[in-house]
Every structure is written in C-alpha cells, then in structure tokens.
Amino acid sequence: MQRALITTLCAMLLLAATPSLAQEPPPAAAAPAESSPADQGALSMDARLEQLSPSDPEAYFLLGEEAIDEAQLDLAVRLFVLAARFDGDRFGRSACLALAEIEKRRGRSMEERDLRSLAALLSDSETVESPEALGLKEAEREFRRAASLLSSMLGFYRQGDGQKALAALELNDATQRLAKEFGRSFGSIGQIMSFCRNYPRCPTCRNERIIKCPSCHGGASPGQCALCGGQQFIICNICGGEPGERIAPTDLDSMLLFEVALQSGEQASWSARMAVDQARARPVLDLSMLPRWYEINTTLTVYRDGQWTMP
Amino acid sequence: MTPEALRLEILGTTSGRIGPFALLGLTPDRCEPHHVRTAVDSLLARIDARAGSDDAAADALRREIRAAASLLLNAEARRALIDDYHKVRQSVAAGSPAPAAPAARAGSNGSARTASGAPNYPPAFLRDLLAAWVSAGGWNGKARHRIIAAGAQHGVSGEALLDAILTMPVTLATPRDTPLVGPPPAAFAGGLDGAPALNVSDVLSYRDAHEAAKRNLFVAMMAFLACAAIVVPFAVWVFFQINVAGPKPDPAVTAALNTPTAPIKRPAAPTLPTIENENINLPVSPLSQTFAGVLEQLDRDSAAASTLDQTTLNLFASAATQGRKQWMVFDGAGRERLRDVLVSAIYRLGRDQASAASLVSLLDPEQPRWMAPDGLTGRAWSVGMLAVLMREPDLPAPVRSVVEQHWRRHVSTGAPPRSGDFDAAARFALREMITPLVGAVTIESGAVESWIAWLQCVTTVSDKDQAEGLALESARQLLVEGPDLSTSDSAGRVLAALFSAVRWNDSTAARSALLAWWDEPRISADDLAVVSSWIVSTGAIPGLDDSFIVPTDAGAEQRAELRQRLAEAWAAAGQAAGAAPARTGIDDWIFRADRLLTEPVRVTPEELLVQTINVAFHNSAAALVWAGRPEDAALLLSGVESRLADARLATEVDPGRAQAPIGGDGEWAVQYFRAAKNNDREGMKQLIERLPSDIAGELGPINAAVLADIALNGQPRDMRDVALDTIAGSYASGPNVLLALADKMIPDRSDGELSAAIERITTEDLPDPRDEQWYRVARLALLRRAAYLRGALNANAVIDSLGDLLAAVYADRLLRTTPSSLDPAEAAKLSFEQWVEVARPMQPIAPLPATLHQITHRAAIRAAVLDDPIGRFHAWQMATLEAACYVTSSERPAARQELADLLDSTTQRLAASRNAMEQLLIAERALTKVWEVRFGQAARGGGF
Numbered sequence A: 001m002q003r004a005l006i007t008t009l010c011a012m013l014l015l016a017a018t019p020s021l022a023q024e025p026p027p028a029a030a031a032p033a034e035s036s037p038a039d040q041g042a043l044s045m046d047a048r049l050e051q052l053s054p055s056d057p058e059a060y061f062l063l064g065e066e067a068i069d070e071a072q073l074d075l076a077v078r079l080f081v082l083a084a085r086f087d088g089d090r091f092g093r094s095a096c097l098a099l100a101e102i103e104k105r106r107g108r109s110m111e112e113r114d115l116r117s118l119a120a121l122l123s124d125s126e127t128v129e130s131p132e133a134l135g136l137k138e139a140e141r142e143f144r145r146a147a148s149l150l151s152s153m154l155g156f157y158r159q160g161d162g163q164k165a166l167a168a169l170e171l172n173d174a175t176q177r178l179a180k181e182f183g184r185s186f187g188s189i190g191q192i193m194s195f196c197r198n199y200p201r202c203p204t205c206r207n208e209r210i211i212k213c214p215s216c217h218g219g220a221s222p223g224q225c226a227l228c229g230g231q232q233f234i235i236c237n238i239c240g241g242e243p244g245e246r247i248a249p250t251d252l253d254s255m256l257l258f259e260v261a262l263q264s265g266e267q268a269s270w271s272a273r274m275a276v277d278q279a280r281a282r283p284v285l286d287l288s289m290l291p292r293w294y295e296i297n298t299t300l301t302v303y304r305d306g307q308w309t310m311p
Numbered sequence B: 001m002t003p004e005a006l007r008l009e010i011l012g013t014t015s016g017r018i019g020p021f022a023l024l025g026l027t028p029d030r031c032e033p034h035h036v037r038t039a040v041d042s043l044l045a046r047i048d049a050r051a052g053s054d055d056a057a058a059d060a061l062r063r064e065i066r067a068a069a070s071l072l073l074n075a076e077a078r079r080a081l082i083d084d085y086h087k088v089r090q091s092v093a094a095g096s097p098a099p100a101a102p103a104a105r106a107g108s109n110g111s112a113r114t115a116s117g118a119p120n121y122p123p124a125f126l127r128d129l130l131a132a133w134v135s136a137g138g139w140n141g142k143a144r145h146r147i148i149a150a151g152a153q154h155g156v157s158g159e160a161l162l163d164a165i166l167t168m169p170v171t172l173a174t175p176r177d178t179p180l181v182g183p184p185p186a187a188f189a190g191g192l193d194g195a196p197a198l199n200v201s202d203v204l205s206y207r208d209a210h211e212a213a214k215r216n217l218f219v220a221m222m223a224f225l226a227c228a229a230i231v232v233p234f235a236v237w238v239f240f241q242i243n244v245a246g247p248k249p250d251p252a253v254t255a256a257l258n259t260p261t262a263p264i265k266r267p268a269a270p271t272l273p274t275i276e277n278e279n280i281n282l283p284v285s286p287l288s289q290t291f292a293g294v295l296e297q298l299d300r301d302s303a304a305a306s307t308l309d310q311t312t313l314n315l316f317a318s319a320a321t322q323g324r325k326q327w328m329v330f331d332g333a334g335r336e337r338l339r340d341v342l343v344s345a346i347y348r349l350g351r352d353q354a355s356a357a358s359l360v361s362l363l364d365p366e367q368p369r370w371m372a373p374d375g376l377t378g379r380a381w382s383v384g385m386l387a388v389l390m391r392e393p394d395l396p397a398p399v400r401s402v403v404e405q406h407w408r409r410h411v412s413t414g415a416p417p418r419s420g421d422f423d424a425a426a427r428f429a430l431r432e433m434i435t436p437l438v439g440a441v442t443i444e445s446g447a448v449e450s451w452i453a454w455l456q457c458v459t460t461v462s463d464k465d466q467a468e469g470l471a472l473e474s475a476r477q478l479l480v481e482g483p484d485l486s487t488s489d490s491a492g493r494v495l496a497a498l499f500s501a502v503r504w505n506d507s508t509a510a511r512s513a514l515l516a517w518w519d520e521p522r523i524s525a526d527d528l529a530v531v532s533s534w535i536v537s538t539g540a541i542p543g544l545d546d547s548f549i550v551p552t553d554a555g556a557e558q559r560a561e562l563r564q565r566l567a568e569a570w571a572a573a574g575q576a577a578g579a580a581p582a583r584t585g586i587d588d589w590i591f592r593a594d595r596l597l598t599e600p601v602r603v604t605p606e607e608l609l610v611q612t613i614n615v616a617f618h619n620s621a622a623a624l625v626w627a628g629r630p631e632d633a634a635l636l637l638s639g640v641e642s643r644l645a646d647a648r649l650a651t652e653v654d655p656g657r658a659q660a661p662i663g664g665d666g667e668w669a670v671q672y673f674r675a676a677k678n679n680d681r682e683g684m685k686q687l688i689e690r691l692p693s694d695i696a697g698e699l700g701p702i703n704a705a706v707l708a709d710i711a712l713n714g715q716p717r718d719m720r721d722v723a724l725d726t727i728a729g730s731y732a733s734g735p736n737v738l739l740a741l742a743d744k745m746i747p748d749r750s751d752g753e754l755s756a757a758i759e760r761i762t763t764e765d766l767p768d769p770r771d772e773q774w775y776r777v778a779r780l781a782l783l784r785r786a787a788y789l790r791g792a793l794n795a796n797a798v799i800d801s802l803g804d805l806l807a808a809v810y811a812d813r814l815l816r817t818t819p820s821s822l823d824p825a826e827a828a829k830l831s832f833e834q835w836v837e838v839a840r841p842m843q844p845i846a847p848l849p850a851t852l853h854q855i856t857h858r859a860a861i862r863a864a865v866l867d868d869p870i871g872r873f874h875a876w877q878m879a880t881l882e883a884a885c886y887v888t889s890s891e892r893p894a895a896r897q898e899l900a901d902l903l904d905s906t907t908q909r910l911a912a913s914r915n916a917m918e919q920l921l922i923a924e925r926a927l928t929k930v931w932e933v934r935f936g937q938a939a940r941g942g943g944f
C-alpha cells in the first residue's frame, strides 16, 4: 500500500517554498527526566531498550511515551506499533491515539485522521465517538479547502496570471499531498509553479489582452492606421490575447476533471475519481495494518547492540 | 403468596406437572365420586384458609383442582386415567424414567393412533371440530350438535370424539412454554409409547399463558378450548349425548349434517366470523332497466339540448349519483355505457364555465365523510372518471380547466396515475386511501365495512395481481402500523378480508411479501402468531401444521426458522406441482457461486468492476433465493450478460461538445475597449447586449476573457450586471466563457448578482454569498459545468455506467421498493440497513464482528474517512459484509469461527490489494462466502 506515512512527500518540487517538515518541533516540555522514575532516569535510552521483552508489552508502550517526550518520534512509533502488535486488545487503541499524536506533531493531518479513526473503530465502549469528535469533519474541511486552493491556483495559471497563482496556493501538508496526486496524473505542479514565477503576467498588456495601438497610440481615425485599421486598439501583440502557457485541450480536460473530482469529494462520479487517483487502493482501517503503514518489521522485537533483531 | 409456595403448602410439591390423582391425593383404588368430592372440598377449604379469595395463584389452583375432579368424576375418563396410571407404574418398575404422575388421557383404545403415538384423527375432522365451534360461537348446544354431526360424518366413535375434544388443544395449538407436541419430554420417552400426554396442569398453564398473552380471537379460542374446566364437562356432555342417542343418530345430528349451509366442510377464518367471500366478490349484472332508461334519456336530451337546462342537469345528477354508488355492481358493458353517456353529456353541455363546474362537481362532489363505505366507493369512481376526462383531447376549455382543478386535488400526493385509464386511476385513488383506512381501524369500529367496500372496489378495477398487490400492501401496513391484533377485533377481521384477495400458493408477490413479514421487526410476534394461526387453521398453505404457529415471545432466531419452514412448505408444494423446488435454487446458486469465486482476478479497473458486478448479481440472487423466490433469482442471473453489455454500450454517448468558437476572436473586445476609452457608456452597453446576436453560444478565449473581466470587475459598475446577464442568458453553454469566469473569480469578493447569475448558469443552489464556502462552491459549480460542456467528464464514462449498474444490482437485493436511480454508495447503504433490520431483533451471545451499534458506528467512520464516491461505496459494502456476518453468526453460532476467519482473511487481502476495484471485488466475494455459510446452514435442515 502506498501510504505516504513514512515515505517522503513530494517535497522535492515544493522544497524551495516549503518550511522543512523534517525538523521536529522542540518537545513541549523539557521535563522527560523528571517524569521518568529516578532509577531508570539514570539509564540511557539504549540501555532501557535492551531491557524490553515481548512478554511485557506494557513496557514498550511506556517507553514509547517517553520517547515522544524526548522527541525520538521514529523510535516512539516503533515501540507503539510493537506494543499494539503484542497485545492489541490492551494497547491497540491507545497506540493508535499515541501515533495520532505523533502525526499531529509531524503535521500530517491525514495520517492523524486515519489513526484517530482506527482508534475509534477499536473502541469497545457503546458510546463511541462521532466522526465530528474524531476531527474527521475538520480534516475533511481542510482537505476541501486545500483542493479549492489548488484549483484556484490552476485557474490563475490558466489565465496567465502567475502572480495570483503563486499567491493563491498556500503550502501546507494537505496541498502538498494534493500536489503529489496531481503529479501522478499530469506531471508536476512544481513545473507549473516555476512557470508562474517566471511569468507573473503578460508584460505588455498586463493580461488585459487588448492594448492601445502601438502605431498610432490610439489616435487614429477610421482607415488611417495600417496597424489598427483605425480601431485604436489591437489584440496584444506579445501574448496574442492569450497570456500564459499554452495548454493542450486534452491536458485542459484532464486538469478540469482532476479539480472537479477533488473538490466534489463523495459527489464526484466514479470515472472522475478514477481520473484523480487511478483507482488506487483505499486504506484499510484495521489494527493489523499498523506495521504495514509504518513499514516496521514486527518480527524484530528486541533491541541488541543498537539494532532491532529477532529474539 | 407465590404459586410455588401455595402449591408446596397445599399439595406438598411445587411441580406444575402432576396428574389428577396426585393433585387430589387419590389413588386408582380410591377414586370413586365420593372420594373425589371429599378430596376437592378439603383441598378448597385449605386453599381458602391460606390465601385470599382474590389471589390469582389460589384461583389457578382451585381451577386446576376442579378440572381434575371433573375428569375423575367421569366414568370413561376415570377408566382411561386408571389405565395410564398402571402403565406408568409398569414402566417405572421396568426401569424406564417415568413422569412424576400419570397423565390424563381419555379414550386410549377408541381412536386410531399412529405408530409414533400421536392421535391420528382425520385432519378434516379436526378442522370440522374447530369450525363447529367457530360457527356456533362457543360451547353451546349448537356446537354440541355440530360436533356430534362431525364425528358421525367422519366415522369417529363416541370415545374417540371425547378424546378429540379433550386433546384438541394438544393437536391444534402450540403451547407457549411446555412442548405438548413435538418431541415428548425425555421423561415420557418409552413410557407412554411416546404419546404426547395431556396433563391437567399443562392444559391450565397453557390456558393461563395464552390468557396472559391476550391474543386474538383465534388464540383466545384455543385457550378457551384448552380450559379443561369447560372442555371436560362439555366433552362429557357430548359423550352422553352420543350414548343416549345410541346407534341411531340424533335427529338434530342428522339435521346438522344435512344442512347444506353448515360451514363444516371448511372452516371460515377464525378472525373473520362475519365476512364471507361473496361479499367481496360482488355479483355483477347488467344495468337495471330503469337505470338504462335514465342513461338513454340523458343521452338523448344532452344531444338535443344546446345549453344545460334543469331537467338535463337533474338527469345527469341522477346518473352520476347512482354511478358513484353502484358502479361496482354493473358489468363491464354497463360501466362503459355509464362512462360514455356521462362523457358525451359533458362534451355537449360543458360549454360555459358555470355548466362545466356544476357537471364536474356532480361527478366529483365534495365529500366530508369519504371514508364511509359509500364515500370511498364514490371517490374511487370520481377519480376514475376524472382520469377519463383528462385524456379527452377535445374537451371544451371550461370543462378542461375544471377537470384539471379536481384532478389536482386528488393527485396532489404520490405519483399520479396514467390519465385516461379509469381502472388505473381508481386504483391510484384506492391506494391513497390505505393509510387513512389503516388509521381508521384503530379508532373506528365501522372501519371493517369501509374495508370491505374498499376491497370490492379494488377487485372491480384490478386484475388478480393488482388486487393482490394492494391487499398485501394494506395488510403489511395494517400489521406494521395498525392496532395490535390481539386487542382489536376489527383489525383481525380486516386482515382476514384482505387475505381473501391473496393467492398464497400461486403468486411470487404473495410469497415474498409474506416472507418479508417474518423479517420485518416492526411486525410483532403477536401479530405473526395471528397470521400464522390463520394460515394453519385455514390450510391456506399446504404442509404447515400447528407447530408453524409463531409463539408470541418468538425471538429473531425462531422467526427466521419458521420463515425458513414457510419457504420450504412452498418449495415442497411447488415440487408436488412440478415446479423447481427452493432447494434446487440453493444448489444451483452454490454451484454458480463456487465457479465465480474461483475465477482468476482480472487486472484493469474496468475488468475488475465487471467481475465485481457479476459477483454482486449472485449476492442479490442469494437474497432472492433466501426469500423463497428462486424463480426471481434465476431471472435476475439470466439478465447479467445483457445488462453488462448495455452498461458498456451506454458509454458511447457524447454529451455534445460545445460548438467551436467563431473566428475573429478579439474583434469585439477591441471595439469594447475603444468604446470604454471614449467613455461611451451606451455604446459599451449595446456592445455587450448585442454580442450574442453576432456570436452565438460560445466565444473565443479572448472575447470570453474580456467579457468575464467585465462581468467581474467592469467599470462603471452597471456594466457588470449587463455582462453577467448576457453570460447567464446566452453563454451558459459556452465552456470558454464559463471557464474564464471561474478562473477570474477572486476569493473574498462576492456579490448577490454574481451568485444569482452562477445559479442561473449552473442550476445549482449556492450558499449565501457572505458564507465563507460561497467562493469554493460557486467556482466549483462553474468548473463542473465547463468541464461537462467540454466533454471532459466523459473520459472514463464506462466506469460510471458500470458503477450505476452496480448500484442497480444492489438495489435488486432489497426486498422492497427503492428509488429508481440510486447512487452506488446509497444503494450499498440501503443494503446494509436491510441487514441491520434483520439483525436488530437478534441477541447473539458473542456478536461477530462487533455489536450492531459498533458495526453501524464503524460504517459511519469508514464512510467518513473514505470520502470519495468509490471509497464510500466500499465503506458501506464492508458494513454490509459485517452485518451479514452478524446475522449469519447469530442464526448459526456454530459457524462463528468460520465467519471470523473469513473476515480476517478479507482484511488481509484488502490490505494487500493495490487497486480499489480489486478491493470491491474482494469484499463482494467475501459476501458470497457468507451467503454460502448461510445457505449451508439452511441446507442442514433449518433446525439442528
């Protein structure tokens, strides 16, 4: 499954405009040492990892929480995934919530949403959270907003208005994700953006498309100016009245289909949706999916000599 | 004082299953009448001393004691009891387990018994016994005569007759808790050669149980029958009557036998004592001479008169009034004649507004009490006549407008009937009456007569299928919304009347409707008990005996089991008649399903979707087979290939790419700029307004961009409105213009004019322009329209038509009517909800994969996460799968592990899949496997 949880986003194209996502925010509190028991606080993380054994899944989970506090998010992820793997009934739901928290810190709202949903699916209480309470609606709104922004940006690009296009696209996790989807279908958004940077607008008509006759400067009377034929105005001789990049009709069709399908959400037609994602598999919300999502080999359960190995 | 405590105190035991000897403290040696009387007196005195006279437990015990005494006071019964007592003693001595006390059973030698020991009276005799009771209205002299007559007719001896009356509750009714029929209690095995024994307290507890259940007349009658205190003396009375009469039949008996109207041959529906079928199928006859004369006169007068005079109007009124009242009793020719004369008269006389109004209002008068029998008959006729008039092409204008007015009054709700067809329109009117009439059953006792009239109308204007359909629809609504049948006598009578229009054994509609009632949680077990009692007692469906009667406390599992028996009974009947039995339907289905499941998985999305649809067809067929409709299932499957082919063909259609823009793009823009530079407002305005007459339909990109610019940012401001108006009015089908408008829109800048114009162009509803969503929604609407006009949305249209087919297939498995076109996800959701309805009454100990609440919640979450159309379908498809597992594992807990493994492996396969269409296929195949499990269980015999 091509989950984008761990795999790099398509940041390469957007890198220039993107604040680095790899940088973790500093831990909210610099208090991990205080919160851990005194005797263990003295031990290094490596030493404590070596003490772990699959027979005590709780220890993995607790150490995972400490790893979050120490901003070792990848390590925390592995510990939570293992804890959930060893005892899904006890730690499955908590692990999902903890992982969701990590994804929130990483700014990956979609992953956070999936994990929270999975946690909700695992809830055994009768009063389970509503989709709203899970932030699904929030994520949905964010996604729609991003789709709308991307579409606006493409619209301005189509109109040859590079400056507005660049201003319209606010780069965040959601728009990058969409840009990646777009890249799958049409080639890169990055190219479009660099075109826009080089072409803020037609330098001659400033996207008015019609300019004062450069020959008679708009002063000709009928029949007198050879260039404008007395019309005083002509179609911009630089952009030909169509500023911006020429887009082949089929590309334009694909682009429109993409925008419409993305923004229509569940109202889109199946074919439109397929044009967007080529019928890529849908995520399977199931606890057994965690190792797969994070590409963690759960047979490597113990930590020896700085490595995860089989016991 | 609790019943147990009282029994312990008085009888020395808490057992409820003790015979008359133990109850009265007597033995076969000491059971002469004076012993019995002494024992009864002393027991009753002790009860009086212990409990208040109003104590229900004490009352029950008193009745039990009196009943035991009546048995022992009868010489015949006593002999039989003594016989049994000794038999049980012997079996105890032989080491077999024995009942706690001998059981009462009369006439052990008198009647034939089958090898298995069940009383084996001619079934017709038992029915006649019942009928005698029903037609006589209770245990009275009339019943006695008829019962004796029935006995004589069937050659049943006096002793056997007594036996029959005493065991009637055993033979004809299902006890609530204690199984009197079916496998005998273990304690009886071998003892009494397996015969189901009647014991006094059983009878009484049975009676009490039913009294408590307060069922309908039929069940109440069974309870009444079961009351030994009444039955026994009555039986004895009958017995003596026979003895007294000797070999020579009583004259009363002969009379009863020879009375041709005695309803002994076939019992009337017990819930239907006053409604005879003849009343519903009215005898029709030609028009009476007088009425034919009236019509003749009207026809002549209206032809002669140039305007409407009072005499003709009176004639018309008389014809219309009589027609409204009596149209159902006229034969076809008579009805047609009436119709023709009235329509011709209206043609001739309705030339002015006043005449038209008075004529039409005679056909369709105001009716404050339309629900009265006369009223609804008239209303059905009125609507039929209006429909006929609606279709008349050359009706004078005044009449037409009045007719339309009246028509609209009747067809304001629901889908209007085809105009022109009297019968169809009348049926429409009758269908509209169902809901109010069902409501009337609750509150009005006169509703029964209205229902009879309604049925008479229905049978007059319908063929058998249509009448049956309406009757079934009414019956269902009555069961779901009407009063409890046990408390409402009229509801029972209405139901029985409706049933008379149903062909239980020959119509698939009736079968599926009846089966669906067993699945319908809103129909209570109490009501099903009445329905099943009716079916059994009338023999409406062959092969069902009293064990089919639904217990009032039946849970979902039991309902499912009885439902299965119903389907099997039909299958067996069909087999006897040479039709394909249901079991063959199942085998055939499993054979095909196995083949589908082993097909290799395809590669392209389109091929995968086709494969999924194929499997989905089989799952819908499974639902039909399960509902006892194997023919419909076969029909559905036979259409798979052609429907798939149609779906693939339907994609050839092009939405009509908008015409290419006219050459000379930009000339108009140049002129506009020039006018603007000269500040020539009038010129600018005219240029915009005249643009469509120069360049119609679509503009080139330059003109389009300039026009869109004007519409969004034009100066002076009133140019914007002119431009918007031009776009909305003339370029709503021009993708260049619409795309330019969409792409030039700026967030946070909206106005009402722009919003209204976009609504006009796209015919979509937009949020308020001040709403923060407005920009996104409005722009999307324009983009969608532009993309559509460019044909861009057509890129992979075969997927859409296949998706629609998938939705249709899902809709096919819903055993109720659905909207004609459904979004696939909606259809899957409905399918899920149908499973939930089946599942809701079930109470599995270990629900799989989760509680119903959780399954529903998970479905909602999945649908929210997978918020695209394919994903949403998949979410509800998975929910359907889970609900199907829930239902199947509840029906058959033994299959729980099998289903759990199936769900697990499905999850792993879904996760391993790279293609959404393949995921749909995986889920659909899993559902097929669940159906296989469900059928596998049914195939193992329904029960254990």
Ligand SMILES: [Zn+2]
Binding pocket: A202, A203, A204, A205, A206, A207, A208, A209, A236, A237, A238, A239, A240, A241, A243
């Ligand atoms: Zn230019």
Ligand SMILES: [Zn+2]
Binding pocket: A213, A214, A215, A216, A217, A218, A219, A220, A225, A226, A227, A228, A229, A230, A231, A232, A233
């Ligand atoms: Zn010039």
